[in-house]
Amino acid sequence: MGHQLKDQFKSEYGVKEKKRPRERWAKIAIFLVLVIFSLFALIPFYFMLVSSFKPGSELIRYGINLKWQPEIMTLKNYYLLFTGKEGIYLHWYKNSVLITCFQTFVAVFLSAIVGYGLAVYRFRGRNLIFIAVLVVMMVPIEILMLPLYELIIRLRIIDTYTGVILPFAVPPFAVFFFRQFALGLPRDLLDAGRIDGCSEYGIYFRIMMPLMKPAFGAIIILQAMFSWNSLVWPLIALRSNERMTLPIGLSSLITPYGHNYDMLMAGAVLSVLPIIIIFIFNQKAFISGLTIGAVKE
Secondary structure (H helix, E strand, C coil): CHHHHHHHHHHHHCHHHHHHHHHHHHHHHHHHHHHHHHHHHHHHHHHHHHHCCCCHHHHHHHCCCCCCCCCCCCCHHHHHHHHCCCCCHHHHHHHHHHHHHHHHHHHHHHHHHHHHHHHHCCCCCHHHHHHHHHHHHHCCHHHHHHHHHHHHHHCCCCCCHHHHHHHHCCCHHHHHHHHHHHHCCCCHHHHHHHHCCCCHHHHHHHHHHHHCHHHHHHHHHHHHHHHHHCCHHHHHHCCCHHHCCHHHHHHCCEECCEECHHHHHHHHHHHHHHHHHHHHHHHHHHHHHHHCCCCCC
């Protein structure tokens, strides 16, 4: 009754009509602020793209000129990447693609199973395992480099894709993320599946996994970005030039004996494309996976 009188009072005295323009202007202001921040975020990528078409001599002489329309543009930088002395760029790109695909698949698959198990099943030592996951999340990755390096040497997987992928097959952040997401899944579906005679594996793969699609979309993008941009560990685990990943190869273009800024810009432009493609195909699941649970009824 009180809500009805309140709504009637607002409609009679025009309170509701005055509030709408304020909300509209607030949305416009927020939109303009987001557009401005987006432009500031995209400007460096634009100049990186423009610089990739400039000759190396112009970059060294004038640097990255803040011009929206460059005077000199050439495809020589991209040509040298694939056919010139730095033609090994294709090997670097292939290595990064293979490592990113395998590492993302293994990490997402195993982390989802571990996080789901910690959230749904009750067993002795469950809280201890979860505390261990949180502790590993707080440990800087640089501290683990030496024991991980000794581990891959003893396993004889140094300078292999397995040596790069195996130490990070179950990332703690992904386990934590899947556990928190699985805690919000309805338990009635578990009981219904068990009553219908479905096995625990069937419940997970047929019932729970489709419900965890937003979490999968978010972790796929985050894990793919981590694997694609990883530099320190592949630099330690890989030795041969043919097995180097793209970040290592691009960093090798800058040496004390010469700076190939032109090819570096061209290679950096091409290195951004896979992450953009992954985000385009998973953006809905990524956004819903990060915002799920932010608003509760």
